[in-house]
Amino acid sequence: DTGVSQDPRHKITKRGQNVTFRCDPISEHNRLYWYRQTLGQGPEFLTYFQNEAQLEKSRLLSDRFSAERPKGSFSTLEIQRTEQGDSAMYLCASSFQGQISGNTIYFGEGSWLTVV
Amino acid sequence: DAKTTQPNSMESNEEEPVHLPCNHSTISGTDYIHWYRQLPSQGPEYVIHGLTSNVNNRMASLAIAEDRKSSTLILHRATLRDAAVYYCILGSSGGYNKLIFGAGTRLAVHP
Numbered sequence: 003d004t005g006v007s008q009d010p011r012h013k014i015t016k017r018g019q020n021v022t023f024r025c026d027p028i029s030e031h032n033r034l035y036w037y038r039q040t041l042g043q044g045p046e047f048l049t050y051f052q053n054e055a056q057l058e059k060s061r062l063l064s065d066r067f068s069a070e071r072p073k074g075s076f077s078t079l080e081i082q083r084t085e086q087g088d089s090a091m092y093l094c095a096s097s098f099q100g101q102i103s104g105n106t107i108y109f110g111e112g113s114w115l116t117v118v
Numbered sequence: 119d120a121k122t123t124q125p126n127s128m129e130s131n132e133e134e135p136v137h138l139p140c141n142h143s144t145i146s147g148t149d150y151i152h153w154y155r156q157l158p159s160q161g162p163e164y165v166i167h168g169l170t171s172n173v174n175n176r177m178a179s180l181a182i183a184e185d186r187k188s189s190t191l192i193l194h195r196a197t198l199r200d201a202a203v204y205y206c207i208l209g210s211s212g213g214y215n216k217l218i219f220g221a222g223t224r225l226a227v228h229p
Contacts, residue, residue, distance in 0.1 A: 044219030
C-alpha cells in the first residue's frame with residue numbers, strides 16, 4: 003500500500019506566477035485534507051474534501067487559492083498570483099471514513115514552495 | 119476546538135525512556151487524544167491515539183489520566199531517529215476529525 007503522494011516535492015517560482023500541487027491519497031481513502039506549514043510552526047488546516055465535495059475551507063485559503071478533487075481521487079491545490087508570503091510547505095493528508103476509533107490521518111511528504 | 123498544552127522542548131539520552139506530557143483540561147467526552155510526530159523535512163507521522171484506556175503499539179505507549187485532562191506519550195527506549203517534533207492533538211470521534219496542530223514539543227535525543 004503506497005502512502006500519500008505529493009508532486010512536485012519542491013517548487014521555486016517567481017512572484018506573480020501560478021503554481022499547482024497535486025496530491026494522490028491512499029487508495030480508497032475518501033477524506034482528503036490540505037495543510038500549510040511555515041518554518042517553526044505546526045501545520046495549519048486549509049481545506050477538507052469528502053469524496054469530491056469540498057466541505058470546509060479555512061479563512062487562510064484566500065481567493066488566490068483553489069483546491070479541487072474532481073473524481074474523488076487525486077486533488078490539486080492551485081495558488082494564483084503567488085506572493086512571497088505563500089512560501090511554505092503544503093501538506094496533503096488522507097483518511098478513511100468509517101474507522102470507528104479516531105480517524106487516523108496519513109500525511110504526505112509535503113510540497114515545498116519558495117516564491118522569489 | 120479543545121486546546122492542548124505541551125512543553126516547547128525536551129531532551130533525552132539515547133536508550134533511555136522519554137515521557138512527553140500533554141495537558142488538555144477542556145477535553146470533551148468524545149475527543150480522542152492523538153499523537154503525531156514530524157521528523158525534519160517530512161510530513162507528520164501518526165504515532166498513537168486513545169480515548170480513555172492506556173494504549174500500546176510498536177512505536178510508543180499512551181498513558182491517559184483518569185480524568186482525561188492530561189496524557190503522556192512514552193517512548194520506551196529513545197533512539198536518535200526519535201528526534202522530532204511531537205504533537206498532541208484532540209480530535210472528535212464525530213465529524214471528519216480535522217486535526218488542529220499546536221507548536222508541539224521538540225525532542226532532542228543525545229547519543
